[in-house]
Amino acid sequence: MTDSTETLTTSKSDSPSLIAKFLKGTELDTRLLGMFGALALIWLGFHFYGAIINGYGAMLTPRNLWNLSVQTSSIGIMATGMVLVIVTRNIDLSVGALVGVTGMTMGLLQVEFLPQYLGLGNPFIWIITAVTGILVGAMIGAFHGWLIAYRGIPAFIVTLGGLLVWRGAAFLSNNGKTISPVDSTFQLLGGGPYGTIGATGSWIVGALACVAIIWMLISGRRSRMAHGFPLRPIWGEVTVGGLACSLVVGAVFLVNAYPWPKGIIKQYAAANNITVPEEGMFISHGFAIPVLILFTVGILMTILVNRTRFGRNVFAIGGNPEAAALAGINVKWMTLKIFALMGALAGLAAVVASARLNSATNALGLLDELYVIAAAVIGGTSLAGGVGTIYGAILGALVMQSLQSGMVLIGFDTSVQQIVVGSVLVFAVYLDNLYRKKAK
Known part of the structure; x- marks a missing residue:
C-alpha cells in the first residue's frame, strides 16, 4: 500500500502542469x-x-x-x-x-x-x-x-x-x-x-503583418523538419500565430480609434474643398x-x-x-x-x-x-x-x-x-x- 501510494505521488509530482505544457508547446520566452x-x-x-x-x-x-x-x-x-x-x-x-x-x-x-x-x-x-x-x-x-x-x-x-x-x-x-x-x-x-497612413493603410499593414507571421511559422516548421529538429505541436503553432495576429489586429483597432483633432479636420476640409457635416467628421490617424x-x-x-x-x-x-x-x-x-x-x-x-x-x-x-x-x-x-x-x-x-x-x-x-x-x-x-x- 505504501509503495503504490509513493508511486502515485511521484507520478503526480512528475507530471507537468498546464502552464508548463503551454510554455513547452508554444516555446514562448x-x-x-x-x-x-x-x-x-x-x-x-x-x-x-x-x-x-x-x-x-x-x-x-x-x-x-x-x-x-x-x-x-x-x-x-x-x-x-x-x-x-x-x-x-x-x-x-x-x-x-x-x-x-x-x-x-x-x-x-x-x-x-x-x-x-x-x-x-x-x-x-x-x-x-x-x-x-x-x-x-x-x-x-x-x-x-x-x-x-x-x-x-x-x-x-x-x-x-x-x-x-x-x-x-x-x-x-x-x-x-x-x-x-x-x-x-x-x-x-x-x-x-x-x-500617418490612415485607417485603410493601417489595415493593409496589419494584413501584411499577419501574412508574414503565418509565413514565418510555416517556413520555420519546414526548416525544422528539413534539419530533423523537434517540432512544436500543431496547437502550439496555431496558438503562437493566433496570439501574434491578435496583437497586430488589436494595434490596428487602437490606432484607428484615435481621430484627427477638430481643428486639423477643419484645415484639411478647407484646403480640399470638403464640407464638414454638422455632427463632425471622423478621420483616423492610423499608424x-x-x-x-x-x-x-x-x-x-x-x-x-x-x-x-x-x-x-x-x-x-x-x-x-x-x-x-x-x-x-x-x-x-x-x-x-x-x-x-x-x-x-x-x-x-x-x-x-x-x-x-x-x-x-x-x-x-x-x-x-x-x-x-x-x-x-x-x-x-x-x-x-x-x-x-x-x-x-x-x-x-x-x-x-x-x-x-x-x-x-x-x-x-x-x-x-x-x-x-x-x-x-x-x-x-x-x-x-x-x-x-x-x-x-
Missing part, C-alpha cells in the same frame, strides 16, 4: 511574457491611479497609447543597435549626444544651406537631409569603433568622451540656438495627423510613420542578427572573444562595424526626433543614452555579453516610455521620474544576474 505582464501592470496601475486622483484615467486611451507609440520610436530604434553593442561586451554612452549633433547637422542643412541651392520646398531636401544625418551618425560611430578596436581604448571611455565632445559640438554648431521650422515633408517623418520606421528597423535588425553570418559573429564574440578570434572572426573589424551601425541608427533616431519636434535643439537626445541602455537591459540583453534579442529591446523601450509617460500624466516631478528610471535600470540588472545564475 518566459522573459517576453514577463515583460508583457510588467507592461500591463504599468498601464493598469497608472490608469486606475489617475482615475482615483483626477477622476479619470488617461493612460489606456487611444490618444495616449498612440502618442506613446510615437514617443517610443526613437528610443526603440537605438535600442536595437545597443543590443549588438552590449552583446559584444561593450557599451555606448554617446548615442544621446549623437542624436543631438546629427539633429543639429540636419537642421542647419535643410534650413540654412539646401534651400539656397535647391530652392525652398524642393522635394529632394528631406531625402538629402535624412541620408546625411544617417551617414554622419555612421561615420562618428565608425570613428568610435576604430578607437575601441584598433587603438585599444575601452568603449566606456571612448563613448563617455564622445558624449561630451558631440554634445559640445552640437551647441557650437549654432551657438545653442534652436533651428526651426524644418522642411514640411521632413516633418512628416515625426508623425502628427499628416504623418504613425515613426512607428512604421521602428517596425521596419526591428524586422531588418532581427534578420541581420538571426539570419546572417554577421549576426552569428556578433554572438560568437559576445560568448567568448578569444575563441571567436581563434575561429577566424575579425573581432576588431566587427567591433568597428557594430559601432558604425549604432551610429547610423542614432542618426535615424535623430531624423524621427527632430521631425517630431519640427526643430533641431541642443537638448535633442539629452539623457537618451540612459533610456536606450535601460531598454536593452530590460529587454533581456545581458551586460555579461552573448545574450540579447531585438524584439526584447523594443518592448523594453515601450516599458521605459510607458513609465515616463505614466508619471507625466499623474503629475510626477522630473526628479522623481529620474529616480524611478534609475531604480528600474538597477533592478533589471539584478534580475538579469538572478536569471543567469538560475540558468547555470
Whole structure:
C-alpha cells in the first residue's frame, strides 16, 4: 500500500502542469511574457491611479497609447543597435549626444544651406537631409569603433568622451540656438495627423503583418523538419500565430480609434474643398510613420542578427572573444562595424526626433543614452555579453516610455521620474544576474 501510494505521488509530482505544457508547446520566452505582464501592470496601475486622483484615467486611451507609440520610436530604434553593442561586451554612452549633433547637422542643412541651392520646398531636401544625418551618425560611430578596436581604448571611455565632445559640438554648431521650422515633408517623418497612413493603410499593414507571421511559422516548421529538429505541436503553432495576429489586429483597432483633432479636420476640409457635416467628421490617424520606421528597423535588425553570418559573429564574440578570434572572426573589424551601425541608427533616431519636434535643439537626445541602455537591459540583453534579442529591446523601450509617460500624466516631478528610471535600470540588472545564475 505504501509503495503504490509513493508511486502515485511521484507520478503526480512528475507530471507537468498546464502552464508548463503551454510554455513547452508554444516555446514562448518566459522573459517576453514577463515583460508583457510588467507592461500591463504599468498601464493598469497608472490608469486606475489617475482615475482615483483626477477622476479619470488617461493612460489606456487611444490618444495616449498612440502618442506613446510615437514617443517610443526613437528610443526603440537605438535600442536595437545597443543590443549588438552590449552583446559584444561593450557599451555606448554617446548615442544621446549623437542624436543631438546629427539633429543639429540636419537642421542647419535643410534650413540654412539646401534651400539656397535647391530652392525652398524642393522635394529632394528631406531625402538629402535624412541620408546625411544617417551617414554622419555612421561615420562618428565608425570613428568610435576604430578607437575601441584598433587603438585599444575601452568603449566606456571612448563613448563617455564622445558624449561630451558631440554634445559640445552640437551647441557650437549654432551657438545653442534652436533651428526651426524644418522642411514640411521632413516633418512628416515625426508623425502628427499628416504623418500617418490612415485607417485603410493601417489595415493593409496589419494584413501584411499577419501574412508574414503565418509565413514565418510555416517556413520555420519546414526548416525544422528539413534539419530533423523537434517540432512544436500543431496547437502550439496555431496558438503562437493566433496570439501574434491578435496583437497586430488589436494595434490596428487602437490606432484607428484615435481621430484627427477638430481643428486639423477643419484645415484639411478647407484646403480640399470638403464640407464638414454638422455632427463632425471622423478621420483616423492610423499608424504613425515613426512607428512604421521602428517596425521596419526591428524586422531588418532581427534578420541581420538571426539570419546572417554577421549576426552569428556578433554572438560568437559576445560568448567568448578569444575563441571567436581563434575561429577566424575579425573581432576588431566587427567591433568597428557594430559601432558604425549604432551610429547610423542614432542618426535615424535623430531624423524621427527632430521631425517630431519640427526643430533641431541642443537638448535633442539629452539623457537618451540612459533610456536606450535601460531598454536593452530590460529587454533581456545581458551586460555579461552573448545574450540579447531585438524584439526584447523594443518592448523594453515601450516599458521605459510607458513609465515616463505614466508619471507625466499623474503629475510626477522630473526628479522623481529620474529616480524611478534609475531604480528600474538597477533592478533589471539584478534580475538579469538572478536569471543567469538560475540558468547555470
